[in-house]
Amino acid sequence: MKEIKKVFAFAKEYHYKLYTAVLLAVLSVFIGIIPFYLVYRIIMRYMGDLPLNFNYLLLISGLIFLSLLAKSFFFLKAMANSHEVAFDTLMGMRKKLADKLLRLPMGEIKKRGSGKLKNIFVDMIEEMELILAHMIPEGVSYIIVPLSIVVYLFFLDWRMAFLSLGNIPVSMFIFHLMMNSNKEKLESWFKAGAEMNANIVEYIGGMEVIKIFNQTTTSFKKYTESVRDYEKFTLDWYRESWTYMAGFFTILPCTMLFVIPFGALFYLQGSLSLSVYILSMLLSMSLGEPLSKLARFIESITMLTKKSQAINQILDSQELVKSEVEQIPRNSNISFKQVSFAYDEEEVLSDISFTAKENTVTALVGESGSGKSTIAKLLVRFWDVNTGKIKIGNIDIKNIPFAKLMDSISYVSQDIFLFDTSIMENIRMGRPEAVDEEVIKVARIAQCHDFIMELDKGYDTLAGDAGNKISGGQKQRISIARALLKDAPIIILDEATAFTDPENEDKIQEALNDLIKGKTLIVIAHRLSTITAANNIIVMGNGQIAAQGTHQELLDKSEIYQKMWQAHTDAMDWNINVKGGSLNA
Numbered sequence: 001m002k003e004i005k006k007v008f009a010f011a012k013e014y015h016y017k018l019y020t021a022v023l024l025a026v027l028s029v030f031i032g033i034i035p036f037y038l039v040y041r042i043i044m045r046y047m048g049d050l051p052l053n054f055n056y057l058l059l060i061s062g063l064i065f066l067s068l069l070a071k072s073f074f075f076l077k078a079m080a081n082s083h084e085v086a087f088d089t090l091m092g093m094r095k096k097l098a099d100k101l102l103r104l105p106m107g108e109i110k111k112r113g114s115g116k117l118k119n120i121f122v123d124m125i126e127e128m129e130l131i132l133a134h135m136i137p138e139g140v141s142y143i144i145v146p147l148s149i150v151v152y153l154f155f156l157d158w159r160m161a162f163l164s165l166g167n168i169p170v171s172m173f174i175f176h177l178m179m180n181s182n183k184e185k186l187e188s189w190f191k192a193g194a195e196m197n198a199n200i201v202e203y204i205g206g207m208e209v210i211k212i213f214n215q216t217t218t219s220f221k222k223y224t225e226s227v228r229d230y231e232k233f234t235l236d237w238y239r240e241s242w243t244y245m246a247g248f249f250t251i252l253p254c255t256m257l258f259v260i261p262f263g264a265l266f267y268l269q270g271s272l273s274l275s276v277y278i279l280s281m282l283l284s285m286s287l288g289e290p291l292s293k294l295a296r297f298i299e300s301i302t303m304l305t306k307k308s309q310a311i312n313q314i315l316d317s318q319e320l321v322k323s324e325v326e327q328i329p330r331n332s333n334i335s336f337k338q339v340s341f342a343y344d345e346e347e348v349l350s351d352i353s354f355t356a357k358e359n360t361v362t363a364l365v366g367e368s369g370s371g372k373s374t375i376a377k378l379l380v381r382f383w384d385v386n387t388g389k390i391k392i393g394n395i396d397i398k399n400i401p402f403a404k405l406m407d408s409i410s411y412v413s414q415d416i417f418l419f420d421t422s423i424m425e426n427i428r429m430g431r432p433e434a435v436d437e438e439v440i441k442v443a444r445i446a447q448c449h450d451f452i453m454e455l456d457k458g459y460d461t462l463a464g465d466a467g468n469k470i471s472g473g474q475k476q477r478i479s480i481a482r483a484l485l486k487d488a489p490i491i492i493l494d495e496a497t498a499f500t501d502p503e504n505e506d507k508i509q510e511a512l513n514d515l516i517k518g519k520t521l522i523v524i525a526h527r528l529s530t531i532t533a534a535n536n537i538i539v540m541g542n543g544q545i546a547a548q549g550t551h552q553e554l555l556d557k558s559e560i561y562q563k564m565w566q567a568h569t570d571a572m573d574w575n576i577n578v579k580g581g582s583l584n585a
C-alpha cells in the first residue's frame with residue numbers, strides 16, 4: 001500500500017480533477033441503482049392492486065432509459081477527467097525518472113540494463129494508468145456505493161443488510177488462500193517478465209555482434225528461453241490461481257446467496273414485509289456489479305504494487321553527491337588528489353594524483369584496463385570518487401553545479417552514440433540553441449559536411465536511416481563536430497582515433513586541431529606517437545600512476561615507458577604540437 005501511495009503522490013497537482021472524477025463516478029454508480037428502484041415500484045404497484053396503465057409503464061421505461069443514459073454520461077465524464085489526470089501524471093513520472101537518471105551514477109544505470117529500464121519507463125508506467133485513470137474514480141465509487149446500499153439496507157432491516165454481505169467474508173477467505181498459496185510463483189512471474197524484456201532489448205541491440213560472430217544460436221536461445229520462462233511462470237501462476245479465482249469471482253457477486261432463502265424464511269415467519277423483502281433482493285442484486293469490479297482491482301493492486309516498487313526503487317536510489325555550497329570555477333586547471341575508486345569491490349584506481357594546467361595537453365597512456373577511461377569518467381562525474389578529490393579551478397567537482405560542470409567539459413568518448421534524429425540535431429546537441437548555419441560551420445571544420453551532403457536528405461537524414469552509410473570514423477567526426485559546437489574549455493578525448501582508417505585519419509586530425517585550440521585537453525591514446533608533444537604524459541599501470549613527465553623525461557627515466565615506446569614506434573599516426581595548441585600528423 002505504501003508503494004501505491006507513492007504513485008498517488010505523483011497526481012498531487014491534479015487532486016482537484018481527480019476528486020471531480022471520483023464524484024462523477026460515484027454519481028454514475030448511484031444513478032445506476034435507479035432502474036432497480038423503478039422495477040421495484042412496478043412490482044409494488046402490481047402487488048398493491050394499483051392500476052398499471054400503459055402511460056405509467058411508458059414513463060417508467062423512459063426514466064430507466066434516462067437513468068442509464070445519465071449513468072453513462074457521468075461515467076464517461078469521470079473517465080475523461082481521470083484519464084487527463086492519469087496521462088499528465090504519467091508524463092510527470094516519466095520526466096521525474098528521466099531527471100533521476102541524470103543524477104544517478106552511471107553504475108546504477110548500467111546495473112539495471114537498458115531492457116529493464118525500458119520495461120520500467122514504458123510498460124510499468126503505462127500500467128500505472130490503470131490505477132490513476134480507473135482504480136481511483138471507479139474503485140472509490142465501487143466502495144462508496146455498496147457501502148451506502150448496505151447502510152440503507154440496515155435502515156430497512158438490519159438482518160437483510162447482514163445477509164447481503166454474507167458472501168463477502170467467504171470470497172475474501174478464498175482470495176486470502178490464493179494470495180498465500182502462490183506468493184513465490186507471482187514473484188517468479190514478475191522476475192521472468194523483467195528478464196524477458198531485458199533479453200529482448202539485448203538481442204536487438206546486439207544484433208550486429210550476434211551476426212558477425214555467428215552467435216545467433218546462443219543469443220537466440222537466451223532470448224527464446226526467457227520468452228518460454230515467462231510463458232511458463234505466467235501459466236504456473238494462473239494454473240495455481242484458477243480454482244481460487246473461479247471461486248472468488250463466483251461467490252463475490254452472489255449477494256443474494258443468503259438474502260433469498262433467509263429473507264423468504266423471515267417473510268413466511270411474518271417478521272419481514274413483502275415489500276422490504278423484494279427491495280432487499282433488488283438492492284443486494286445491484287451490489288453484485290460494483291463488488292465484482294472492485295475484485296478485479298484488488299487483483300490488479302497486487303500486480304501494481306510490484307511495479308510501483310520497481311519504479312520507486314529507481315526514484316529512491318542514491319544520487320551523486322550534491323553539494324550544499326555550489327561554486328563556479330574560475331579557470332580550467334584540473335587536479336586529481338589521492339583519488340581512489342572501485343566500481344564494485346575491487347579498486348581500479350588507487351592514489352591517483354596529477355594536475356593538468358589550463359591550456360595544456362595531458363595524455364593518459366597505459367595497458368588496457370589500467371584505468372585511463374575511468375579517470376575520464378570520474379572527471380565528468382559518471383561516478384563519484386571513493387576517496388580523494390578531483391578539482392577544477394581549485395573547486396571540488398562535487399561543489400560545481402552539475403550543469404555547469406557539463407558545460408565546462410566536452411567528452412568525446414569511445415562509445416559514440418547517435419540519436420535517431422536528424423544528423424543536424426545530433427550535432428546541435430553540442431549547443432541546443434545553435435542555429436543551422438553554426439551547425440553546418442562546425443560540421444565543415446570537423447570534416448563532416450561533404451559526407452553528410454552525400455546522404456539522401458543531407459543534414460535532415462535520420463541517424464538511424466543513415467546508420468549503415470556512416471563509418472566509424474565519420475561518426476567520430478560527428479561527435480567532434482558536436483564537441484566543437486559545445487566549445488567547452490576542457491576536452492577529454494577518449495580513444496579519439498579508435499576508428500581511424502588512413503582516409504579518415506587526416507580528416508580527424510584536422511578536426512581535432514580546431515577542437516583543442518586554447519583548451520585544456522586530456523587525451524587517452526593507445527598510440528604513443530600521437531602524444532609525444534603533450535605537456536604531461538601519465539603512464540598508468542594497474543590502476544596506479546607508474547610514471548609521469550614529458551615524452552623525453554619518460555624516455556630518460558621510465559623503464560615501462562621505454563618499453564611501451566619501443567612497441568609503438570611503428571604506429572606513427574598523429575602528433576600533438578602543444579606549442580601551437582594543435583595536432584599535427
Ligand SMILES: Nc1ncnc2c1ncn2[C@@H]1O[C@H](COP(=O)(O)OP(=O)(O)OP(=O)(O)O)[C@@H](O)[C@H]1O
Pocket residue numbers: 107110343344348366367368369370371372373374375
Ligand atoms: N562499468 C564498469 N563496471 C565495473 N568495472 C569496470 C567498469 N568499467 C571498467 N571497469 C574495470 O575497471 C578497470 C579499468 O578500466 P578502464 O576502462 O578505465 O581501463 P582503460 O585503461 O581505459 O582500458 P582500455 O584502454 O581498454 O579502454 C578494468 O579492470 C575494467 O574491467
